[in-house]
Amino acid sequence: MAQPSAHNRFVAEPTIAFRRLAEQVADELRRRILRGELADGSILPKEDELLLEFPVSKPSLREAMRILEAEGLLRVRRGKLGGAVVRRPNAANVAYTVGLVLGSQEVGLSDVGNALLQVEPACVALCAQRGDRRRAVVPQLRRVHTEAVEAVEDLLLVTSASRRFHESLVSLCGNQTMIILAGALEMLWSAHETSWSSRVTDGSIVPIDERLAVLEDHLQIISAIDDGDARRAYDLAAAHLVDAQHYPGSSGVVDPSMVHNWDR
Structure with missing residues (x-):
């Protein structure tokens, strides 16, 4: 049976009331980082692109980024060349x-x-x-x-x-x-x-x-x-x-x- 897309999971699972949306987004991105689907040193898609994939509010998405940054899995760069840089654990x-x-x-x-x-x-x-x-x-x-x-x-x-x-x-x-x-x-x-x-x-x-x-x-x-x-x-x-x-x-x-x- 085909696996549901990340978008469908976030739409279809609103009943998991004990988990905030930000944590769900962080869980999915963390999984991709740990499995190597997001390469070490790569840049995450821009905020607008992530919001198309994950149907959450901007505050929820930004909180997910903060969770991953606190875990050391992302390093957020500011300025023109800014973005969230993936950091695989080592x-x-x-x-x-x-x-x-x-x-x-x-x-x-x-x-x-x-x-x-x-x-x-x-x-x-x-x-x-x-x-x-x-x-x-x-x-x-x-x-x-x-x-x-x-x-x-x-x-x-x-x-x-x-x-x-x-x-x-x-x-x-x-x-x-x-x-x-x-x-x-x-x-x-x-x-x-x-x-x-x-x-x-x-x-x-x-x-x-x-x-x-x-x-x-x-x-x-x-x-x-x-x-x-x-x-x-x-x-x-x-x-x-x-x-x-x-x-x-x-x-x-x-x-x-x-x-x-x-x-x-």
Whole structure:
């Protein structure tokens, strides 16, 4: 049986009294965004066109836009080139939202670090368990590791490369739920660590030999993943994080604006 059009649904379902029309419009547009029917970065049709499709008042349509904007699924631009830009959810959105919640409760960065101590080694073990690890995981980790080695004398650059290594351990683990949830924590930590390193004027605060020791840990983790030794990979990652999280500036409270403004 043919599915009713969006227009027919809004006309034919006035009996759903507990849901406002604005919410129904938001539900339909949200569905299209999440399913990819509205591409990331695309512009929604103009208001007059949407009103032809959705038989609601202008205030109801504008409220639907506000709902989606508040959810981070739309970004409204003003002016001549204005319009509602589609934003598909991603790890950065999750990280920012998590940061808002943690920041509102004045949660410390050390708390985020402790969470990473639990989840990142699990992601590393998953990397080691992948049957295609030597094709899909190890080459990418080695590439990021090489970038870090080449940048070791520049604190900001090596910090950035080091954080990409940790983020890759999560993004390559193969478990989508862990990629999103652990990835959000990684982005919070990366945003703060990169922000700190960009403000450091004396690079000797983290001596070269300490940077090289960190990179050697990374190399050992890559080796364990390459060997498919999940237990060793987990243990190496856990031990490394205990040491790595003691960099200067790792204290303080979560600040979600770091993620919001972070431009890698």
